[in-house]
Amino acid sequence: MKQTNYTFCIPCLFGTEGLVSDELRRMKMADVKTEDGRVFFSGPFADCVRANLSLACGERVLLVLGTFPAPDFNSLFEGTRALPWPDLLPADARFPVTGYCLDSALFSVPDCQRIIKKAIVEKMKSRYSLQQFPETGAEYKIRFSVRKNLAMLALDTSGTALHKRGYRPAHTEAPLRETLAASMVRLSRYRGREDFCDPFCGSGTIAIEAAFAALNRAPGVYRDFAAEKWAFSDPVLWRDLRNEAICAEYSGDYRIFASDIDPLAVQIARENAVRAGVDHIVRFEIADARSFSRSAERGIIVTNPPYGERLLDHEQAEALYRDFGRAMADRENWALYLLSPDPDFETCFGRRASKRRKLYNGMIKCDLYMYFESRR
Ligand SMILES: C[S@@+](CC[C@H](N)C(=O)[O-])C[C@H]1O[C@@H](n2cnc3c(N)ncnc32)[C@H](O)[C@@H]1O
Known part of the structure; x- marks a missing residue:
């Protein structure tokens, strides 16, 4: 070459x-x-x-x-x-x-x-x-x-797709692709300053990607790539750029919270965070999102609750959106970024989103409902 x-x-x-x-x-x-x-x-x-x-x-x-x-x-x-x-x-x-x-x-x-x-x-x-x-x-x-x-x-040049960061051999029933979780975190503009929370965390993907964003972690730094084995590829280049990426990481006292009603999901999420090397900054707990209880005055929630497809049926999912909406009613200082394929989400939740953005979760066409009016 x-x-x-x-x-x-x-x-x-x-x-x-x-x-x-x-x-x-x-x-x-x-x-x-x-x-x-x-x-x-x-x-x-x-x-x-x-x-x-x-x-x-x-x-x-x-x-x-x-x-x-x-x-x-x-x-x-x-x-x-x-x-x-x-x-x-x-x-x-x-x-x-x-x-x-x-x-x-x-x-x-x-x-x-x-x-x-x-x-x-x-x-x-x-x-x-x-x-x-x-x-x-x-x-x-x-x-x-x-x-x-x-x-x-x-x-x-990648071989295994980039969304396979290597921290999620174990996942819960309806996991989000890591690259989609990272995209949602980017859209929320989370930079590690305020409280961050995923109250429907499943296998922890969103919280782990938020931790990567806060730390400025290069997501691929600890995995290998097909091109590293190629005849014309220079191993020194890969080593030096890996070291450069590792040196560019920040450290700090981040407040990232992840919870789920299912104890097994919380256990899996915690194990994934350990593998990702971010368990020191993500705090996990078993909790019902219908009684959202973070004490901070403001913060950012990025989440994807059950859709009524793989988890829960449609009616149960909509009832959950209604209850979550009630729990969030007096939390308008918390920005919310919630992924759902339900066109009636805003009606159930009880508030119109500041903005919507079309995203695909696999083959499922979704909207990211963004609530940030009181914060910008
Ligand atoms: C679509 S999954 C989240 C997947 C996750 N983003 C991931 O990447 O693995 C929805 C999660 O919501 C949880 N859940 C359902 N009802 C809940 C409730 N009332 N409070 C908290 N979590 C709940 C389920 O246990 C499930 O893990």
């Missing part, structure tokens, strides 16, 4: 593109551009390492190898074969191909996978004088997209 400047692509959950581009700009990345469900930037390979270690809201970091029109299989094959695969992949590389097609003449993902694989093998044959490739070495996951007849081919 002689090139010194690359294009990178960060796929992200719908609704979080703006947050990911803010994170990248704060990291001083160049040429940040947003599309539906993904954000691009450019820079040296060190920026790819930084993004993997530090992004809280993005799903993975892709190294873009090429973009070209692909209205048919032939152009997909030729466009793929034209890319410099043997400069990137050693002869023993494992290179599974995955991707998706959207609004394009090519719509069969398995057929596109097959064509792309074949084109890469053809190109590799010309360099390695091999007829077959053993695929026994390091993994170079190839990701493709065909959107509006434009193909993009990329190497997945």
